Amino acid sequence: MKQRQATADRKRLKIGHVSPQLREGSNEEVLHFEVQALLDKTAKDASGSDSVNGNVSAQETNGTDEEVPERYSEIELDIVELSSTGDGLALSPSGQLVYIVPFTVPGDRVLARVIEHHKFRPYVQTDFIKVINPSSKRNDAGIGCKYFSTCSGCQLQMLSYDDQLAHKKSILEKAYKTFSGLDPSLVPPIGDTYGSPLEYNYRTKLTPHFDGPRGPKGQRKFTEVPAIGFTMKGRKKVMEIEDCPIGSPIVREGLIRERANVAANIHKYKQGATILVRESTQRTPKTTSAPYAIKGDTEHLSSAAKSAPITTDPKTGRPVIHKEFPTYIEEKTYISDMNESSVEYIDDWKFTSRAGAFFQNNNSILSKFTAYVRGHALPPAPKLGEPAVKYLLDAYCGSGLFAITLSSLFKSTLGVDLDSTAVTAARANATDNKLSNIGFVEADAAALFAGVPFPPAETVVVIDPPRKGCSPDFLKQLLGFGPKRVVYVSCNVHSQARDVGVLVQGDGKVRYEIESLRGFDFFPQTGHVEGVGFLNRVEVPKV
Numbered sequence: 001m002k003q004r005q006a007t008a009d010r011k012r013l014k015i016g017h018v019s020p021q022l023r024e025g026s027n028e029e030v031l032h033f034e035v036q037a038l039l040d041k042t043a044k045d046a047s048g049s050d051s052v053n054g055n056v057s058a059q060e061t062n063g064t065d066e067e068v069p070e071r072y073s074e075i076e077l078d079i080v081e082l083s084s085t086g087d088g089l090a091l092s093p094s095g096q097l098v099y100i101v102p103f104t105v106p107g108d109r110v111l112a113r114v115i116e117h118h119k120f121r122p123y124v125q126t127d128f129i130k131v132i133n134p135s136s137k138r139n140d141a142g143i144g145c146k147y148f149s150t151c152s153g154c155q156l157q158m159l160s161y162d163d164q165l166a167h168k169k170s171i172l173e174k175a176y177k178t179f180s181g182l183d184p185s186l187v188p189p190i191g192d193t194y195g196s197p198l199e200y201n202y203r204t205k206l207t208p209h210f211d212g213p214r215g216p217k218g219q220r221k222f223t224e225v226p227a228i229g230f231t232m233k234g235r236k237k238v239m240e241i242e243d244c245p246i247g248s249p250i251v252r253e254g255l256i257r258e259r260a261n262v263a264a265n266i267h268k269y270k271q272g273a274t275i276l277v278r279e280s281t282q283r284t285p286k287t288t289s290a291p292y293a294i295k296g297d298t299e300h301l302s303s304a305a306k307s308a309p310i311t312t313d314p315k316t317g318r319p320v321i322h323k324e325f326p327t328y329i330e331e332k333t334y335i336s337d338m339n340e341s342s343v344e345y346i347d348d349w350k351f352t353s354r355a356g357a358f359f360q361n362n363n364s365i366l367s368k369f370t371a372y373v374r375g376h377a378l379p380p381a382p383k384l385g386e387p388a389v390k391y392l393l394d395a396y397c398g399s400g401l402f403a404i405t406l407s408s409l410f411k412s413t414l415g416v417d418l419d420s421t422a423v424t425a426a427r428a429n430a431t432d433n434k435l436s437n438i439g440f441v442e443a444d445a446a447a448l449f450a451g452v453p454f455p456p457a458e459t460v461v462v463i464d465p466p467r468k469g470c471s472p473d474f475l476k477q478l479l480g481f482g483p484k485r486v487v488y489v490s491c492n493v494h495s496q497a498r499d500v501g502v503l504v505q506g507d508g509k510v511r512y513e514i515e516s517l518r519g520f521d522f523f524p525q526t527g528h529v530e531g532v533g534f535l536n537r538v539e540v541p542k543v
Contacts (some may be wrong), residue, residue, distance in 0.1 A: 024468065025179060025494030027085050034083045035098045035123045042095040068095050068124055076132060077101060079108040084171040084494075085153025086527030098123040102233055103149040105158060107135025115234060127234055136164060140434050144200050144245045146527075150412040151241060152233040154525040161524065165193040168519050168529040174494040175531075176517070179441045180501035194372065198502035199524040203247045204279035204344070205361045206255055210262065211238050212272035221270070225263045228275070238272075246525055248363075248465050253310050253319045278335045279363075280342040283328045308516045346370055346405065350432050351379075353399040353425045360401070362522045369520050369530075370405040373385050374476035376516070376534055377406050377460055381484040389484055391454035393461045397440060400426035402462045402489075407435050410460075415440040416448045420460070447473075449481040459483040469495030482510040486535040493531035500533055506540060513538050 015249050069075050079091035088104030090112075091097070096158065100123055101112045112126035128149055131138065143157045156164050172190045180187065196202055210228045213220040229241025242259070243252055255276035262275065273302075308323045313333070321332040335342045340358030345351070346366045353359050360366055382388055390411040394403040397415030399422050407413050418425050426440040443451075461483040463470065469492065471477075478486070479502075486503065490496035503512040512535040519529040 008254065020295070025175075025492050025496075025498060028385060030084050030178075030494055031087070031100070031123075032121065032331070034081075034085075034174065035100075036123075037178070038081055038089055038091070038098060039096065042091060046095060046289055066092060066094050068092075068097065068117055071114055071117065072128065074111055074113050075099070075126070077110055077112050077126075079104045079106050079110065079135070082106055082167060084174055084527065096122065100130055102155065103128040103158060104131075105135040107137055109133040113327050125234065139163075147229075147239070147241055150232060151229070151239060152231045153244070153306045154246065155428060155527045157525045161195065163201050163525065164230045165195050165521060168193045168521060171527075171529050172493050172497075172517060172519050172531060175497040176500075179494045179497040180504070181498075182395050182501050182504055186504055186510070186514065188514055188516060191516060193519040193521055193529060194365070194368070194394075196254075196362055196365045197368075198301045198362070200245045200253075202250055202362045202364050202524065203244075204251060205359075206244055206247050206251055206277045207274050208241060208244075208255060208259070209238060209274040210272050213269075222266045225266050226272075230261055246523075247277075248279050248294045248332075249308075249310065249320060250321050250332045250334050251279050254336065257319065258336055258515075276336050276356060277337055278342050279344075280333055280335050280355070281345055282331045282333075282343060283345060283350075284331075285328050287327075312434065331436045346401075348402055351399055351401065351404070351429050352432065353429075354421055357422060358398060365520065365522060368400070369376045369522075372520075373402065373462075373487060373489070373519075373532065374406055374409065377409055377462075377485075377487055379460070379536055387458050389458050391459045393448075393452060393454060393459055393483070395448060395461060395463045396465050397426055398422050398464075400429045400438070400440065402464065402487075403438055403440070404429060404433055404435060406462070407438055411437065412454070413438045414452065414454070416443050418442065418444045447477070449477045452481065456482045457484055460485045460487060462489070463493075464489040467492040467495065472502075475499060476507070479503065479507040479510050482537060484537055486512060486533075488531075488535065489531040490531045490533075491528070495531060496531045496533065503535060509540060511538060511540055512536060 008121050040160040045238055047343060072129045079088040079090050079101060081089040083089055088101040088108065090099040090101055090104070092099065099112065104110050109132045111129040111132055113129055114124055115127050116125035118124065138158055139160045142160060145157065146156065148154055148157045156167070159167065169190055169192060176182070176187045178183070198388065208229050210226045213222045227238045227240040231237065232239045244255060247255060258275050258277055270395065308321045310319050310321055312318070313320045318333045323330050335355040340355050341352050342355040343350065343352050344359060344363060351359065378389055392403065392406055393412040394413065394415040397403050397417045400415055403413050403415040403426065417428055423440045423442045430438045430440070461478065463486065469490065488496055488500060500514060504514065505511065515534040515536055517533045519531055522528070522530045
């Protein structure tokens with residue numbers, strides 16, 4: 001009986017499996033797969049048969065002989081689907097070609113301009129011009145930025161926030177369908193996307209930039225102030241952005257001041273540059289015994305800061321938002337030096353890091369996000385005779401976000417990162433937060449398991465890798481270590497789905513099953529969604 005079950009499990013695991021090297025989760029690749037899926041569905045619906053192979057990727061398509069409009073010509077299109085990249089998809093009359101139309105909603109009839117043909121791929125890139133007949137889902141009243149539909153930063157301002165959250169749930173669903181390589185029965189239903197308390201005014205970091213001067217090499221210099229802002233949608237060109245409504249109040253003020261500073265000193269620049277505008281917060285207790293923060297009150301803190309006036313610090317010349325709370329005084333300013341320290345608070349935890357380093361950029365959601373991870377970090381109660389989980393290994397630990405906010409659950413925690421600056425910051429943060437059960441080491445996360453002092457059966461591993469996800473070598477080592485539970489946090493749910501698929505497939509000795517998957521909306525108005533998954537080690541039947 002056990003042998004038959006093991007054989008059935010192996011068959012189920014192999015369905016749709018794709019080598020992880022083939023799918024990287026880039027926006028371009030995601031678009032290719034979703035275009036092909038739409039074409040396959042259209043062909044299937046037209047033929048009424050199941051003969052269409054939905055697993056053939058757009059990269060394997062030789063294109064179509066269908067004649068397409070000339071470049072820069074204008075065309076009316078009906079949007080039928082919203083892709084995971086935030087672009088609308090429209091079908092040609094033959095159903096053999098897809099038009100990519102940004103800033104549109106399914107049900108819209110729009111006027112678009114053809115800008116790029118893809119010779120060996122069945123889609124055409126277009127510019128959005130205007131809406132002819134709006135969809136019932138279109139909510140132009142919610143658009144909060146005058147640059148929307150030109151700037152590449154936001155994709156979804158024309159959707160209500162409830163619809164944005166529903167769309168982001170579908171992004172996870174499609175990611176696990178396309179990139180995990182798993183039989184659908186192995187992927188639990190995706191949970192509803194957790195919304196951000198702030199839909200605008202939330203970003204605590206902006207990086208506007210400007211292009212370098214033109215002219216013969218060696219003679220280039222600025223003769224006027226260039227456009228300072230963000231890249232235009234569909235162009236390799238920076239557009240002028242005077243204000244960004246998704247930025248926090250102090251960051252928006254910083255954008256205004258830093259743009260003026262660049263304009264006043266443009267003669268000192270020999271090439272283009274990126275400007276940093278990052279929020280930094282200082283809290284001073286009103287009494288020596290008072291706590292720094294009111295736990296779980298970040299929405300109140302954010303709304304209070306938003307309504308506070310902006311003044312200028314006479315000593316530093318920096319803008320400051322000053323606000324008094326029952327137990328402390330808070331001052332927010334911004335940092336423009338990549339190497340200067342910035343400070344964030346999550347509940348009563350304080351985090352200091354290099355301003356140019358990575359740290360989550362939506363403070364309004366961080367309290368509830370970390371609380372969610374903390375509430376689900378431990379596995380289900382151990383069975384009789386099994387050891388309890390006591391240890392946490394935080395791979396890709398950065399300045400210690402998860403190691404510190406989860407520390408109360410574990411006897412001992414170890415954070416690992418290859419960035420020595422991040423490890424130094426993490427150690428200082430543990431000291432500032434008076435935590436003695438945490439250690440941090442500098443090491444390549446792809447080679448960290450050999451020196452881990454924790455028993456695998458008593459260990460939770462948290463991974464929060466860059467957008468490209470985990471390397472095959474890292475996943476191999478993770479399976480070799482075989483921790484009791486894995487918490488996978490990701491800013492790219494497609495590479496996350498690919499990696500989770502590898503863990504569920506296992507290595508023949510160890511494999512995992514997915515307990516739950518859910519998105520968190522760190523970036524309202526954009527097509528980005530953060531994925532959080534919890535996985536448990538399961539016994540592999542011996543044949």
